[in-house]
Amino acid sequence: MRTLASLPQRYRLIHKLESIANLTEDERKALLDLPIILRDYATGDDLVRDGDRPRECCLLLEGFACRYKLMPDGRRQIMSFHTPGDIPDLQSLHLGVMDHALSAIVPTSAAFLQHSDIRDLTQRFPGLLHAFWRDTLVDGAIFREWMIGMGRREAYQRLAHLLCEMMLRFKAVGLVSDQSFNMPVTQAEVGDALGLSTVHVNRVLQKLRENGLITWTKGTVAVLNWEALQEAGEFDPTYLHQDGRLYQDHEATAARI
Amino acid sequence: MRTLASLPQRYRLIHKLESIANLTEDERKALLDLPIILRDYATGDDLVRDGDRPRECCLLLEGFACRYKLMPDGRRQIMSFHTPGDIPDLQSLHLGVMDHALSAIVPTSAAFLQHSDIRDLTQRFPGLLHAFWRDTLVDGAIFREWMIGMGRREAYQRLAHLLCEMMLRFKAVGLVSDQSFNMPVTQAEVGDALGLSTVHVNRVLQKLRENGLITWTKGTVAVLNWEALQEAGEFDPTYLHQDGRLYQDHEATAARI
DNA sequence: CGCAATATTGACCATCATCAATTGGCGTGG
DNA sequence: CCACGCCAATTGATGATGGTCAATATTGCG
Missing domain, CATH: 2.60.120.10 (Jelly Rolls)
Known part of the structure; x- marks a missing residue:
């Protein structure tokens, strides 16, 4: 086995x-x-x-x-x-x-x-x-945060918030390098996740790019201005509860295994 | 103590x-x-x-x-x-x-x-x-269902769906009698829950009443037409997982095998 | 009785959906 | 190698759901 x-x-x-x-x-x-x-x-x-x-x-x-x-x-x-x-x-x-x-x-x-x-x-x-x-439970916390987004945030914020979240979650498994990560989803899928139409996702995405917050090509998101992106999404990472260990050292963990 | x-x-x-x-x-x-x-x-x-x-x-x-x-x-x-x-x-x-x-x-x-x-x-x-x-986990399932509502259902459906859910949840703790239950929330609170404005909640509520689906006075909801209310909200109770006894039997059975 | 919170109504407007068409990227088969 | 086809991205035009603002009723309650 x-x-x-x-x-x-x-x-x-x-x-x-x-x-x-x-x-x-x-x-x-x-x-x-x-x-x-x-x-x-x-x-x-x-x-x-x-x-x-x-x-x-x-x-x-x-x-x-x-x-x-x-x-x-x-x-x-x-x-x-x-x-x-x-x-x-x-x-x-x-x-x-x-x-x-x-x-x-x-x-x-x-x-x-x-x-x-x-x-x-x-x-x-x-x-x-x-x-x-x-x-x-963290799963549930993320659902709650998405609810907040769909209920009370408008499209631009909502998208910014999603990108902040994915950034931190990818980071937690060591899949962020150079402020970029692989986000292989179509705009239609982003729309289905945020409760928006594909067309609107496209337009909002362009604004995020225009404002110099991100780049998103061939499934790779690069965060150009992390501070501004967080602000745009009113992002507070508390709900991710990524505090299992205070200081994570992926290299050390990887080495032990 | x-x-x-x-x-x-x-x-x-x-x-x-x-x-x-x-x-x-x-x-x-x-x-x-x-x-x-x-x-x-x-x-x-x-x-x-x-x-x-x-x-x-x-x-x-x-x-x-x-x-x-x-x-x-x-x-x-x-x-x-x-x-x-x-x-x-x-x-x-x-x-x-x-x-x-x-x-x-x-x-x-x-x-x-x-x-x-x-x-x-x-x-x-x-x-x-x-x-x-x-x-x-059931909690989380309810969050997911609310997400679906806010992302993909319009106001009328959303409200109908909420009422169906509350009906079954009150039933589970023995707080439904005669197809009515106590739902002591203001329209503003319903709006905050569904991601709608107070004004719009009011209007949609009137439609539910006009259509003979419910009555809602002094904090008491009476369901006049349960079938129609479920249909209006596209309600499927699976996500509430109110099948504790059944489920446990399966688990026990599974464990034995 | 009178205040305060809630419900209701009307008018107007914004965000975002829908529809439709075009562009661009990319793999495949001829 | 190129044409074709397909999917994703993009753009434009129009409209609807639902938000906002403001005023008025209604209800609850001390």
């Missing part, structure tokens, strides 16, 4: 969890010993479908995914974006039925962890149980 | 939890033995404030509360409504800092449970730990 330890991306989950909780050496080891099933997906494929009753959770290794729900008329609301290191359907551990779907936005590979294995793990390591619980 | 068992509303929490999970006799008893601190609040008071680092969770006994966040310009976004039986800040068990506030919408009384007592309880009763975790 294959385990997480056999993968080149094995450190992603550890980084992610350590961005929100503190892990012991034993816990790190136990995580890496998790048996996995690898699966690859093409753009647009569903990893988990609305209505499913999963018996496994899915750890993203490469690519980019989103959770979404379709309206009866076919329109789509995207509820979250997910980077490598995320376990977007961790909730399925305790909510039997999926009330939304998870799909790959670009070619994506994922490691599937059996619920039974996770239950076993969290029984042996209560610290991991709390880390996972905490992860689902 | 006072315990939950000494209160007339002691069964609210049990009802609530049993609407989403299955409790054993021992677990029910242990819940009722929780030491509590009682506090009463007037309309508009904060039970928990943005930025707090709580060491206790708050179980609503009477009244009605909401979680909200203020924008820099003073506008407000309400992120959830809470009925007696809810523990709206259960998340504070694992997220140190409050990223929003909790306030009383009408005179409200609450029983505060120390984090340490809850931790103790969940250590002795893993079933309760899972029930609490599940509760926070």
Whole structure:
């Protein structure tokens, strides 16, 4: 049986969890010993479908995914974006039925962890149980923040805020370099996430560029003026609860593994 | 030291939890033995404030509360409504800092449970730990549904959807009789929850009444046509995951296999 | 009875959606 | 190598949902 330890991306989950909780050496080891099933997906494929009753959770290794729900008329609301290191359907551990779907936005590979294995793990390591619980709570906090955006922020702010959030989340898994990160989503997808039309996303994006806040080409976002971007989005990172460890040192963590 | 068992509303929490999970006799008893601190609040008071680092969770006994966040310009976004039986800040068990506030919408009384007592309880009763975790996950599912509403549903649908949700949630704690329930919120508060202006809430409300779907006087909502209301809100109750007993059976079955 | 909060109504306006057309990038097959 | 096709990005024009402002009723309550 294959385990997480056999993968080149094995450190992603550890980084992610350590961005929100503190892990012991034993816990790190136990995580890496998790048996996995690898699966690859093409753009647009569903990893988990609305209505499913999963018996496994899915750890993203490469690519980019989103959770979404379709309206009866076919329109789509995207509820979250997910980077490598995320376990977007961790909730399925305790909510039997999926009330939304998870799909790959670009070619994506994922490691599937059996619920039974996770239950076993969290029984042996209560610290991991709390880390996972905490992860689902941060998830909820992000939903709340998106609600605020859609309810009370206008398009320009909303987009700026999303970019700030993604910047920090990518940073937490070591995927930001030189103030840029890979954000491989179409403007239509951004619209579905922010509750805006594609056309409007395009126009607002142009303003962000005109104002010298960002650059966004070929799926790569470069933040030119972090201060101004935060201000434009009224961004306060508290809700991300990325305070698992005060000072993160990814190099050190990577070296240990 | 006072315990939950000494209160007339002691069964609210049990009802609530049993609407989403299955409790054993021992677990029910242990819940009722929780030491509590009682506090009463007037309309508009904060039970928990943005930025707090709580060491206790708050179980609503009477009244009605909401979680909200203020924008820099003073506008407000309400992120959830809470009925007696809810523990709206259960998340504070694992997220140190409050990223929003909790306030009383009408005179409200609450029983505060120390984090340490809850931790103790969940250590002795893993079933309760899972029930609490599940509760926070249902919370998240409701946030997602509200996001969908604000992103993709227009005002009329949005309001109808909210009423459907509240109906089922009140039902779960035994607070619906004769297709009516107490919804003591102003139109301004509904607006802050749905991302609408007070004026628009008023107009949409009138349409719901004109169409014979509901009545809403003196804080009491009467649902005149449940079918039509669900249809108007495109309401699908799956996301409330009010299938605690069913679900637990599946889990137990799964565990046995 | 009278104040204050809430609900209601009307007029006007802004953000953003919709529709439609054009451009540009890129891979594929001839 | 180029034409074709497809998808994403872009632009323009028009309109609708819902916001804002302001005034007036209504209700609750001390």
